Amino acid sequence: MRRTAITLADGRELIYFDERADADRSFPDTRELPPPPPTSQLRLDPLVDEWVAVAAHRQKRTFLPPSDKCPLCPSTPDFASEIPAPDYDVVVFENQFPSFSDRVSPDEITELTEQVPVRPGVGRCEVVCFTSDHHSAFGQLPAARVRTVIDALADRTAAMSALPGVEQVFPFENRGVEIGVTLHHPHGQIYAYPMVPARTQAMLRAAARHANRTGGRILYADVLAAEQKAQTRIVAANEHWTAYVPAAARWPFEVQLAPHRQVPDIPALSDAERDAFAPLYLDVLHRFDALFDKPMPYISAWHQAVVGAGRELGYLHLQLFSIRRAADKLKYLAGSESAMGVFINDIVPERAAQMLRDAI
Incomplete structure (x- = not known):
């Protein structure tokens, strides 16, 4: 497996995980993008001693776009997506609308009431694209591609576990509109939590x-x-x-x-x-x-x-x-x-x- 990291137009990281050594990954991100949003707030629910993330910027995330405007498909001459290359095997990149990140707002509040402390949701959220085929599904992947996905998850788990403040790394996939997916393209996510989930x-x-x-x-x-x-x-x-x-x-x-x-x-x-x-x-x-x-x-x-x-x-x-x-x-x-x-x-x-x- 060949690993190639690039930087997107707004400074986020993208990593290609290729099954071929000759894949061309020199394509730049040509979009004009605003800077990534600040990280979420973590607010402690004192009644159950659990942290709740508040990430209002996620209200603006892409919701069920048409297939020719899918941000997880390879870029084309007519549409620049999150992946600059015209094809890929497996791709991982920082989420444009993260629940957790290291971009802390300078005016972060630290308390709402005496019982409800607040702290930045410092962590990381990444998107994992399993295939460039918009109409495929994880269950339709060949076994060799599943192995590539597992190797990519291993790479990212190791890297995200080493980030300051991260307490658990959680890879997952949501499939189906019944579950609540907002993008049809076969993909999963990885959350690096700044706390141990309940x-x-x-x-x-x-x-x-x-x-x-x-x-x-x-x-x-x-x-x-x-x-x-x-x-x-x-x-x-x-x-x-x-x-x-x-x-x-x-x-x-x-x-x-x-x-x-x-x-x-x-x-x-x-x-x-x-x-x-x-x-x-x-x-x-x-x-x-x-x-x-x-x-x-x-x-x-x-x-x-x-x-x-x-x-x-x-x-x-x-x-x-x-x-x-x-x-x-x-x-x-x-x-x-x-x-x-x-x-x-x-x-x-x-x-x-x-x-x-x-x-x-």
Whole structure:
């Protein structure tokens, strides 16, 4: 893989990850762009001790443009996009409308009330374009391209984990207008959080309790071993990875893909583990689409170890889930889920696993 970094017209970084050594990356960004916006505010909710990001500039982000004005497609003589080159394999660049960045406003306030401190949302947000083909999807990529994506995510995870103040790096993909995507082009994002998100905090607390009870055993490793033994909720597996429906799945269709070896993050995966991920993940994505014979909306979320305290408890895994519960029905987060965080699943996880096994 060849890595080439350039600077866009407004100073943001863009990196080409090429599968060919002779790719021409000399094309400049010819646009006239305003400077990037200042970073978001982080405001502490004292009632639950959680940070909330306020990023008003994101209201102006591009929303479902026509295909000939897609900012993630390669540039053409008639339209200059975010990617100056006329073609690419995988591209990563700083988000033009970031939730977190290092561009701190000089008049940043530090407190709203005695109970609500405020601090800059210092971090980084990047966009990952999986292919130059606007009409493709991650599930349609060849295995070799998935490997390129994994290598790009490893590169960016390592770089973003080293940034000052970053506490966790979170790569993810949203697919489908039902999920809320604002660009149809196949792409994902990477957030470098300046705090440990609430879900990760809960996972760390559970992992620490388990380690204390069991003399240092890793919770996720024990959960994975139990699923492999039970087999009931296994969807697919190979030498290095297992894909299974969690026994307490929150979503109608939810699968976790985990390596058989405990690693903290994507950079720690071996070449063999990176190669083995592609066919298994593509298989699961195909099963998702085959369930109702149409593209499945989903969120694909990489759970990586935190950068600092508690890193030894982390166990890399990918969580893939959909809000579709039937061919013509979506699961909306209503009162119990949205207000109280108590999920009520419409489909028994064992049944969901069986449906996914039978889908292909």
